[in-house]
Amino acid sequence: MSEVLTSDIPYAEGGVFMDVKYTKIQTAGCNAPLKITPGHFATNHAHINYYLDMTTLKTRLSEAREIAKSLVGMFLYDTVVDTIVCLEGTQVIGAFLADELTSAGVLSMNAHKTMYIVTPEYNSNSQMIFKENNLPMTRDKGLRPFSIMAAS
Numbered sequence: 001m002s003e004v005l006t007s008d009i010p011y012a013e014g015g016v017f018m019d020v021k022y023t024k025i026q027t028a029g030c031n032a033p034l035k036i037t038p039g040h041f042a043t044n045h046a047h048i049n050y051y052l053d054m055t056t057l058k059t060r061l062s063e064a065r066e067i068a069k070s071l072v073g074m075f076l077y078d079t080v081v082d083t084i085v086c087l088e089g090t091q092v093i094g095a096f097l098a099d100e101l102t103s104a105g106v107l108s109m110n111a112h113k114t115m116y117i118v119t120p121e122y123n124s125n126s127q128m129i130f131k132e133n134n135l136p137m138t139r140d141k142g143l144r145p146f147s148i149m150a151a152s
Contacts, residue, residue, distance in 0.1 A: 068096030
């Protein structure tokens with residue numbers, strides 16, 4: 001089921017306010033809707049035909065919780081999780097994911113028996129780095145890259 005909607009909050013692009021038209025689609029196994037906008041979108045490394053708006057998935061409480069619930073199955077059975085590294089503003093999802101994993105009994109091997117949620121910073125060369133205060137949460141943790149690839 002999909003429906004075409006118009007955002008009730010106009011935004012400014014180049015000083016001109018414009019309406020954002022998107023199609024809301026439901027996905028199987030998750031109650032958080034995806035908002036897609038067809039068109040031609042170009043970045044410095046890609047040309048795409050659809051824009052996925054991740055804003056509410058990353059910031060709205062109910063949608064972030066739904067996303068975390070749908071992701072938790074990927075880690076339940078064979079993974080020890082000490083640290084969740086959040087990229088692109090996904091800290092709310094990361095916190096719910098930690099909560100879901102803890103509730104499901106996923107082990108954490110650090111001294112505090114809890115999960116850390118951290119976000120890297122970027123240096124002047126656009127490389128991801130962890131500041132000194134976050135190193136104990138990330139050093140020698142066997143971090144595995146995991147990302148939700150979408151623009152926001």
